[in-house]
Amino acid sequence: MFPLTEENKHVAQLLLSTGTCPRCIFRFCGVDFHAPYKLPYKELLNELQKFLDTEKDELILEVMNPPPKKIRLQELEDSIDNLSQNGEGRISLSQDGSIASKNSNLNVCNVCLGILQEFCEKDFVKKVCQKVEASGFEFTSLVFSVSFPPQLSVREVRSFACIKLYVKKQSLSLGRDDIVQLKEAYKWITHPLFSEELGVPIDGKSLFEVSVVFAHPETVEDCHFLAAICPDCFKPAKNKQSVFTRMAVMKALNKIKEEDFLKQFPCPPNSPKAVCTVLEIECAHGAVFVAGRYNKYSRNLPQTPWIIDGERKLESSVEELISDHLLAVFKAESFNFSSSGREDVDVRTLGNGRPFAIELVNPHRVHFTSQEIKELQQKINNSSNKIQVRDLQLVTREAIGHMKEGEEEKTKTYSALIWTDKAIQKKDIEFLNDIKDLKIDQKTPLRVLHRRPLAVRARVIHSMETQYVDEHHFRLRLKTQAGTYIKEFVHGDFGRTKPNIGSLMNVTADILELDVESVDVDWPPALDD
Amino acid sequence: LSKIPCGVVAPEVTMPVVPLFVDRYFIHWYKADVKGKSCEDHCIPQHSNRICVTTLTESHPVLQSGKTIKSIPCQISTNCSRLQNKVSGKCKRGAQFLTELAPLCKIYCSDGEAYTVSSCVRGCSMEVIENILHKPSILQEKPSTEGYIAVELPKFEESKNITEGLLTQKQYEEVMVKMTDCRT
Numbered sequence: 001m002f003p004l005t006e007e008n009k010h011v012a013q014l015l016l017s018t019g020t021c022p023r024c025i026f027r028f029c030g031v032d033f034h035a036p037y038k039l040p041y042k043e044l045l046n047e048l049q050k051f052l053d054t055e056k057d058e059l060i061l062e063v064m065n066p067p068p069k070k071i072r073l074q075e076l077e078d079s080i081d082n083l084s085q086n087g088e089g090r091i092s093l094s095q096d097g098s099i100a101s102k103n104s105n106l107n108v109c110n111v112c113l114g115i116l117q118e119f120c121e122k123d124f125v126k127k128v129c130q131k132v133e134a135s136g137f138e139f140t141s142l143v144f145s146v147s148f149p150p151q152l153s154v155r156e157v158r159s160f161a162c163i164k165l166y167v168k169k170q171s172l173s174l175g176r177d178d179i180v181q182l183k184e185a186y187k188w189i190t191h192p193l194f195s196e197e198l199g200v201p202i203d204g205k206s207l208f209e210v211s212v213v214f215a216h217p218e219t220v221e222d223c224h225f226l227a228a229i230c231p232d233c234f235k236p237a238k239n240k241q242s243v244f245t246r247m248a249v250m251k252a253l254n255k256i257k258e259e260d261f262l263k264q265f266p267c268p269p270n271s272p273k274a275v276c277t278v279l280e281i282e283c284a285h286g287a288v289f290v291a292g293r294y295n296k297y298s299r300n301l302p303q304t305p306w307i308i309d310g311e312r313k314l315e316s317s318v319e320e321l322i323s324d325h326l327l328a329v330f331k332a333e334s335f336n337f338s339s340s341g342r343e344d345v346d347v348r349t350l351g352n353g354r355p356f357a358i359e360l361v362n363p364h365r366v367h368f369t370s371q372e373i374k375e376l377q378q379k380i381n382n383s384s385n386k387i388q389v390r391d392l393q394l395v396t397r398e399a400i401g402h403m404k405e406g407e408e409e410k411t412k413t414y415s416a417l418i419w420t421d422k423a424i425q426k427k428d429i430e431f432l433n434d435i436k437d438l439k440i441d442q443k444t445p446l447r448v449l450h451r452r453p454l455a456v457r458a459r460v461i462h463s464m465e466t467q468y469v470d471e472h473h474f475r476l477r478l479k480t481q482a483g484t485y486i487k488e489f490v491h492g493d494f495g496r497t498k499p500n501i502g503s504l505m506n507v508t509a510d511i512l513e514l515d516v517e518s519v520d521v522d523w524p525p526a527l528d529d
Numbered sequence: 530l531s532k533i534p535c536g537v538v539a540p541e542v543t544m545p546v547v548p549l550f551v552d553r554y555f556i557h558w559y560k561a562d563v564k565g566k567s568c569e570d571h572c573i574p575q576h577s578n579r580i581c582v583t584t585l586t587e588s589h590p591v592l593q594s595g596k597t598i599k600s601i602p603c604q605i606s607t608n609c610s611r612l613q614n615k616v617s618g619k620c621k622r623g624a625q626f627l628t629e630l631a632p633l634c635k636i637y638c639s640d641g642e643a644y645t646v647s648s649c650v651r652g653c654s655m656e657v658i659e660n661i662l663h664k665p666s667i668l669q670e671k672p673s674t675e676g677y678i679a680v681e682l683p684k685f686e687e688s689k690n691i692t693e694g695l696l697t698q699k700q701y702e703e704v705m706v707k708m709t710d711c712r713t
Binding site for chain 1 (some may be wrong): 549556576578579580606612616617618619621644655656660667671673676677680682
């Protein structure tokens with residue numbers, strides 16, 4: 001059923017005569033159900049023609065200025081017949097009000113510039129889908145985002161303002177806000193087409209995004225004229241190539257009064273020669289997260305790549321040894337590695353290991369069974385003896401919070417090999433076993449002072465356990481608050497950590513080896529291997 | 530390597546297999562006869578991250594036996610107190626900038642002598658005399674470590690130049706050999 005009614009006739013007539021396509025006419029008339037938009041273009045043209053044909057008598061156009069003129073319906077019909085032809089010239093309302101019927105060029109809609117003409121039909125959708133399929137992404141749903149050139153809004157407002165001028169107020173029962181939005185209508189039509197072509201539902205929450213950007217260089221000036229009406233709507237901003245962003249244009253359109261608008265644009269926009277161009281068709285998948293725990297068995301391995309002035313100082317890194325495999329399997333563009341705290345190059349991580357999470361950016365492959373993840377874990381473990389990984393699993397972005405929580409709140413246990421300048425006996429270290437919840441103050445260690453703020457950190461050594469080795473060596477196991485600098489607690493860092501092992505024992509102490517025995521965070525969940 | 534005190538052999542003191550913490554990450558620079566004052570030598574351990582610590586060498590008069598430190602005021606001049614140095618943030622905003630000749634503090638001894646400790650390097654002051662303020666005798670007990678006078682952060686661009694006016698350990702030892710009047 002044709003969605004337009006008697007009261008829409010004048011508007012429809014006028015819009016058609018200025019070069020507006022049927023779907024945009026529907027939008028201006030407030031047609032807000034999907035079905036009519038989905039009909040094929042040619043059919044819509046025919047239906048529209050039939051609808052406008054029902055009155056054989058002359059249409060009277062009442063205008064405010066100049067006095068009313070008559071338009072012969074036949075001329076209008078001729079011009080509609082010429083729609084599918086590729087002729088030059090256009091229909092325009094000339095000064096005396098008669099429609100000059102040259103060969104019409106309703107090929108390109110003067111409002112949507114082709115968006116609701118060829119760019120919402122099956123052929124175009126197919127083209128986009130071909131690109132999507134060629135991109136090699138794995139997806140089970142998609143969100144479709146489309147971007148139109150800002151001048152479409154200008155044209156729409158302009159067309160509406162001019163139409164209002166020429167049609168008697170009563171017959172135009174619609175306001176500017178009743179116009180159905182271009183993007184909405186576009187999605188009504190294209191979403192089912194995309195779904196059908198790619199075999200997946202459209203889901204606003206999908207991580208897989210297909211985006212299409214349109215541009216129309218020919219009419220960029222439409223926006224520039226806005227600046228003439230309202231110069232302070234378009235202040236040049238730093239780092240912005242064009243001042244005429246969609247935001248700025250929309251703001252200006254809302255701000256500018258109708259009479260000022262009409263002074264600048266007294267007549268409806270004309271049909272351009274060409275339709276919009278497709279600036280880009282891009283696909284991207286939102287990041288996925290993989291978590292686990294790692295052990296570090298090397299005393300010569302940094303957490304992150306150690307590169308100074310383009311020169312790599314130490315081979316490889318914890319993050320590369322784990323992430324490189326994930327990057328390959330998930331076919332991701334890049335990764336971000338984070339962990340619940342970290343250890344120095346020369347420190348081993350034993351026990352259950354340290355929790356970590358890797359964000360894989362723009363992954364092409366995202367679906368893995370738990371078996372496949374287990375195999376991936378095995379692969380990582382087989383490829384290096386410097387690190388080992390456990391509890392590897394996919395997690396959500398929200399879960400990462402647990403890990404960072406651990407960094408600040410949870411306790412850690414360490415094992416250190418300590419040297420003393422004075423000779424010691426077993427009895428000299430026993431008292432350390434009895435010290436519980438020792439409060440220490442640590443000024444920012446000199447070794448990190450160049451990149452950390454100067455501060456004093458109060459920390460707690462919860463408990464200690466000693467193991468005598470010889471006159472100048474003993475092993476110390478400690479359980480400490482998160483954020484404690486262990487090495488500095490042993491050697492004192494020029495006395496900037498107080499108390500320290502040296503001050504407690506009244507010796508000069510140094511740390512020869514340090515191992516992380518446990519990171520007491522219960523995330524990610526342990527998996528039975 | 531850390532020096533064994535002159536003339537004293539301490540049988541219990543043995544060197545670890547690896548260099549001590551102060552030697553592992555620090556290069557020791559020296560300035561002899563600071564401000565022309567005989568024997569008032571300073572030692573500046575510099576970390577591989579360019580941070581410098583100002584300390585006194587064992588030949589410094591204040592560290593000789595019999596000297597008692599009376600006070601170490603932090604007021605350098607009417608407008609400048611080293612304790613007013615408030616450093617904040619990673620970029621160390623608010624830090625006082627010190628040149629090589631800037632005075633860090635004055636040490637007053639009970640025998641009436643006063644000694645000025647100088648910065649010796651250019652950089653932002655991180656910390657001055659905080660560690661010895663509560664117990665000045667620490668300066669004499671542990672001059673190379675806990676008894677440090679100041680911590681400075683040189684500008685990144687200047688990191689390579691700051692030690693230009695200073696002596697290496699080897700150069701200093703040669704100077705010491707020549708000047709015997711510091712040794713009593």
